[in-house]
Amino acid sequence: MLFRLDPYNPAAPFPSVDLAEEEPNGLLAIGGDLTSTRLINGYRHGVFPWFNPGDPILWWSPDPRTLLFPDRLRVSRSLRKRLRRQPYGVTMDRAFDAVIAACSAPRAGAVGTWLVPEMIEAYRQLHRRRFAHSVEVWHEEQLVGGLYGVAIGGVFFGESMFSRADDASKVALVHLCERLQQWGFGVIDCQVVSEHLIRLGAVEVPRAVFTRLLAHWTPHPGRPGSWDDGHTHYPVGERLDGGSDA
Numbered sequence: 001m002l003f004r005l006d007p008y009n010p011a012a013p014f015p016s017v018d019l020a021e022e023e024p025n026g027l028l029a030i031g032g033d034l035t036s037t038r039l040i041n042g043y044r045h046g047v048f049p050w051f052n053p054g055d056p057i058l059w060w061s062p063d064p065r066t067l068l069f070p071d072r073l074r075v076s077r078s079l080r081k082r083l084r085r086q087p088y089g090v091t092m093d094r095a096f097d098a099v100i101a102a103c104s105a106p107r108a109g110a111v112g113t114w115l116v117p118e119m120i121e122a123y124r125q126l127h128r129r130r131f132a133h134s135v136e137v138w139h140e141e142q143l144v145g146g147l148y149g150v151a152i153g154g155v156f157f158g159e160s161m162f163s164r165a166d167d168a169s170k171v172a173l174v175h176l177c178e179r180l181q182q183w184g185f186g187v188i189d190c191q192v193v194s195e196h197l198i199r200l201g202a203v204e205v206p207r208a209v210f211t212r213l214l215a216h217w218t219p220h221p222g223r224p225g226s227w228d229d230g231h232t233h234y235p236v237g238e239r240l241d242g243g244s245d246a
Contacts (some may be wrong), residue, residue: 001011001019002009002027002030003015003019003023003028004029004030004031005030005031005033006030007031007032007033007040008030010032010033010035010037010038011037011038011041012042013045014028014029014041014045015028015029017045017046017061017211018208019080020060020061020063022025024206025062025063026061026062026063026207027058027060028060029047029058029169030057030059031056032057032059032088032173034057034119034121035122036122036125036126037246039122039126039150040131040150040152042059043150043152043155043157043176043245044152045061046061046207046210046214047060047061048061048191049119049159050114050228051108051112051114052114052203053116055075061159062192062207063206063207064204064205064206065189065191065202065204065206065207065210065212066083066189066192066193066197066203066204067178067188067204067205067213068187068188068190068192068197068200068201068202068203068204069186069187069188069221070176070177070180070181070185070186070187070188070235071239071240071241072201072240073174073200073201073240073241074132074240074241075174075237075241076199078167079174082166082171083174083236083243084235084236085232088138088139088144088145088165088171088234089137089138089167089232089233089234090135090136090137090138090171090175090233090234090235091136091228091231091232091233092134092135092136092175092227092228092229093127093133093227094134095134095136095143095146095229096124096127096132096133096148097124097136098141098143098146099146099147100115100120100123100124100134100148100160100161101120101161102143102162102164103115103147103162104120115137115160118240122228123159126150129150130150130224130225130226132148132150132151134146134147134148135147135148135173137165137168137169137171137172137175138232139165139168143164144164144165144168144171144172145161145162145163145165145168145169145172146155146162146163146168146169147159147160147162147169147172147173147176148161150220151185151219152218153217153219153220154185154186154217154219154221154222155185155186155187155188155213155214155217155218155222156176157188157189158188158189158190158192161168161173170200173200174235175235177235178235178239178240179227181239183223184221184222185219185220185222185223186216186217189210189216190202199236201229
């Protein structure tokens with residue numbers, strides 16, 4: 001059964017994720033809006049929006065769920081060598097608009113993008129409220145990679161990343177994991193599985209396990225406020241898994 005959300009009541013609770021469709025996997029609800037109140041409510045309960053341009057808003061909670069634990073990021077030997085050379089500087093919350101614009105650009109071989117203008121504006125609103133955050137990777141003062149997502153308590157909900165230079169998005173993820181460990185975060189939500197994520201150390205867990213993790217970690221203090229500390233960092237990945245690939 002597909003639930004229809006009231007567009008005039010963004011604070012209304014979402015249906016239980018246990019009621020999501022098996023096919024397509026995780027489809028739970030349709031409609032509603034993209035206000036910050038609705039989005040934060042959705043993320044707290046393991047629900048996120050995804051829809052094609054021109055279609056109604058669709059809300060998803062797939063089973064299983066793909067997660068990455070910050071201390072278990074797999075850093076390959078080749079990436080570790082790049083980190084030691086320190087070709088890239090990394091900042092946070094310094095250029096959110098530029099990062100989400102880059103993430104919205106069509107990928108090679110793809111047509112269009114899921115990051116339609118109303119989605120971009122919704123995440124910009126979340127950024128202004130200090131729920132959405134970005135990681136920026138720079139080379140010679142040029143933005144060459146990055147990622148963005150939503151932080152609630154001790155959970156970071158990853159949304160998208162981009163790369164214009166070798167390993168730039170991976171460097172962003174290394175820096176994010178280093179910082180999340182320091183700040184006491186417990187888990188990164190990657191939503192759905194891909195071979196790329198598995199190589200980086202992500203795992204699939206049953207949705208029921210994910211919802212229990214949310215109940216445990218979202219009440220944590222997290223990292224309130226802006227994540228821009230005014231410095232450019234050079235991640236090293238020393239506290240992360242060394243990996244095994246060349």
